[in-house]
Amino acid sequence: MSRTSAKRPKGREMFALGNEAVAEGALIAGCTFYGGYPITPSSEIMEIMARELPRRESGVFLQMEDEIASLGAVIGASLAGRKAMTATSGPGFSLMQEHIGYACMAETPLVVVDVMRGGPSTGLPTSPAQGDVQQARWGTHGDHPIIVLSASNVQECLEMTVTSFNMAEKYRTPVILLLDEITAHTREKIFVPEPDEFAIFNRTVPAMPPEWYKPFEETVRGVPPMPPLGSGYRFHTTGLTHDVNGFPTQRPDEIEDLMLRLFRKIDQFYPDIQLVDDHQCEDAEIIVVAYGSVARSARLGVDMARESGVKAGLVSLRTLFPFPRNPLIQRLGAARAVIVPEMNMGQISREVKRVASNRVQVRALNRIDGDIITPTQIYKAISQA
Amino acid sequence: MKAHLKRFEIRFSGLGGQGVITLGRILGHGLALGCGYNVTQTQSYGPEARGGASRSDLVISSDPISYPKAESLDLLAALSQEACNKFYRHLKPGGILLIETDMVRQPPSNVFIGLPFTKLAKEKLGAPQAMNTIVLGAITHILPFAQPRAMKKALEENLPPKIQAMNLKAFNLGQRQARTHFGPAPEIWEGNGMDEKEPDQREVL
Numbered sequence: 001m002s003r004t005s006a007k008r009p010k011g012r013e014m015f016a017l018g019n020e021a022v023a024e025g026a027l028i029a030g031c032t033f034y035g036g037y038p039i040t041p042s043s044e045i046m047e048i049m050a051r052e053l054p055r056r057e058s059g060v061f062l063q064m065e066d067e068i069a070s071l072g073a074v075i076g077a078s079l080a081g082r083k084a085m086t087a088t089s090g091p092g093f094s095l096m097q098e099h100i101g102y103a104c105m106a107e108t109p110l111v112v113v114d115v116m117r118g119g120p121s122t123g124l125p126t127s128p129a130q131g132d133v134q135q136a137r138w139g140t141h142g143d144h145p146i147i148v149l150s151a152s153n154v155q156e157c158l159e160m161t162v163t164s165f166n167m168a169e170k171y172r173t174p175v176i177l178l179l180d181e182i183t184a185h186t187r188e189k190i191f192v193p194e195p196d197e198f199a200i201f202n203r204t205v206p207a208m209p210p211e212w213y214k215p216f217e218e219t220v221r222g223v224p225p226m227p228p229l230g231s232g233y234r235f236h237t238t239g240l241t242h243d244v245n246g247f248p249t250q251r252p253d254e255i256e257d258l259m260l261r262l263f264r265k266i267d268q269f270y271p272d273i274q275l276v277d278d279h280q281c282e283d284a285e286i287i288v289v290a291y292g293s294v295a296r297s298a299r300l301g302v303d304m305a306r307e308s309g310v311k312a313g314l315v316s317l318r319t320l321f322p323f324p325r326n327p328l329i330q331r332l333g334a335a336r337a338v339i340v341p342e343m344n345m346g347q348i349s350r351e352v353k354r355v356a357s358n359r360v361q362v363r364a365l366n367r368i369d370g371d372i373i374t375p376t377q378i379y380k381a382i383s384q385a
Numbered sequence: 386m387k388a389h390l391k392r393f394e395i396r397f398s399g400l401g402g403q404g405v406i407t408l409g410r411i412l413g414h415g416l417a418l419g420c421g422y423n424v425t426q427t428q429s430y431g432p433e434a435r436g437g438a439s440r441s442d443l444v445i446s447s448d449p450i451s452y453p454k455a456e457s458l459d460l461l462a463a464l465s466q467e468a469c470n471k472f473y474r475h476l477k478p479g480g481i482l483l484i485e486t487d488m489v490r491q492p493p494s495n496v497f498i499g500l501p502f503t504k505l506a507k508e509k510l511g512a513p514q515a516m517n518t519i520v521l522g523a524i525t526h527i528l529p530f531a532q533p534r535a536m537k538k539a540l541e542e543n544l545p546p547k548i549q550a551m552n553l554k555a556f557n558l559g560q561r562q563a564r565t566h567f568g569p570a571p572e573i574w575e576g577n578g579m580d581e582k583e584p585d586q587r588e589v590l
Contacts, residue, residue, distance in 0.1 A: 013417075013418055015413055015414040015417045015424070015426075040432075126431060127429075153453075182427060182453065182454075185427060185428055186425055186426065187409075187410060187414075187424075187426035187427075188417075188423075188425050188426075188450075189417040189423060189424060293453070296451050296452050297452050299451040303451070372454060374452070374456065375452050376456070
């Protein structure tokens with residue numbers, strides 16, 4: 001949160017909502033296209049982009065007729081060379097699933113922000129939940145890799161939005177940024193550095209002459225260069241399984257090559273993608289694993305436990321998928337129990353259980369009544385573990 | 386030198402449309418950017434556009450804030466009877482209850498401070514919408530760490546120019562009314578973590 005470095009980077013302070021920080025982050029990352037359909041509790045992102053994008057050079061804002069069309073527009077903009085995004089909540093996120101799969105298959109960089117509210121269905125429009133975690137990972141059909149990130153406070157909303165765009169561009173993949181109603185609707189003092197304080201990654205464009213270009217060719221990183229539509233490089237985009245030229249194929253060897261590359265381009269960069277923060281983990285006997293706004297409750301809960309003499313620690317996940325297996329194992333150390341508090345019935349606790357195998361006891365702390373898990377509840381769970 | 390503040394929690398509660406969330410946002414803006422504290426402001430409201438319960442929580446501290454919601458309140462501002470009944474039990478022992486005396490006809494305790502804010506807005510300003518800014522003025526008076534100048538700046542930075550003059554008038558009215566009716570700031574806040582932080586001591590190596 002607060003920066004400790006002696007030399008303060010240039011920038012300005014804001015008293016901003018999580019949603020406002022997301023919009024700031026998107027503009028810093030170089031987003032020039034937003035296509036969306038408003039939905040509580042994500043609407044402020046759309047409102048700000050509607051105001052800011054038309055003021056910027058070649059910025060385009062489009063309100064679409066629904067969430068299916070919204071993501072369609074975002075995919076189109078991305079193929080045309082734009083950094084593009086949309087934001088939604090549970091009900092809209094369900095509608096976007098089909099196009100998320102298309103973006104995985106067509107390797108289209110884009111960012112989808114899902115501010116989670118109570119569900120299923122229309123559920124609780126103004127209350128927080130964390131029910132879309134597995135939907136973000138497995139919501140679209142077919143075997144596919146995807147990156148899912150989260151943020152627990154307003155400053156992180158800004159940073160993780162920039163990170164989302166960077167990862168989308170670097171790996172040519174859709175990135176889901178999962179927030180919850182509390183993070184999105186909390187106002188906090190944040191520091192917005194000047195855009196040049198950030199490392200911004202732009203997609204690689206082909207260096208060869210257009211006639212040599214093969215749109216889905218194997219490369220060292222597994223990520224083929226991506227020219228904007230209309231720049232002289234011809235390519236065919238389809239949701240069908242395709243060969244290196246982008247045309248549909250049924251040949252098992254070509255299918256396997258494509259699928260393995262789609263996985264490998266993410267798999268081989270796990271250390272770069274899997275981000276976690278820790279707090280008091282070195283000698284911890286009981287470790288809390290949390291993400292989103294619950295990570296903030298957990299931090300206070302852990303501090304309360306430390307004050308009462310219990311050696312507790314916190315791992316907060318910034319990357320949810322690919323699940324940060326190694327970073328978590330490294331931090332489990334000498335712990336005898338892990339507690340996973342979530343505003344759902346256990347969507348990450350099973351991942352933690354899988355990673356921890358039988359080394360430590362994994363306990364879930366679930367709350368699904370439309371309210372946040374409090375520090376006191378987490379403190380109690382720690383003292384009972 | 387500004388006072389050191391441990392976790393201080395305020396809740397504004399009332400009906401949708403009373404400006405409860407705007408009130409929290411402006412106070413938070415002033416305290417965070419004007420007075421330099423760490424502030425988190427969260428909100429909770431129903432799916433309705435008007436009516437329904439609405440609330441806005443502020444946590445103010447000199448240290449980084451982990452948990453952003455209010456759990457035990459130092460100050461509860463209740464602008465409706467329902468909100469007062471619902472949240473009174475969250476007040477800390479010794480916490481202050483501030484009510485809108487026309488809306489809350491049955492205060493849960495005799496220990497409270499209050500003003501008929503809506504009536505003041507209608508009669509003195511002719512603008513019932515400015516009610517929340519009068520509350521802001523009154524609260525700025527009773528909070529020893531809130532500087533009126535920072536609050537006025539926050540009003541100017543958050544409101545459209547058209548309604549700024551009206552709201553500055555409302556703010557001054559709130560301060561004046563609080564000065565005559567509430568007296569000085571509650572003593573419990575003066576001695577409760579408000580002193581300067583002791584400097585860290587460490588061995589010189």
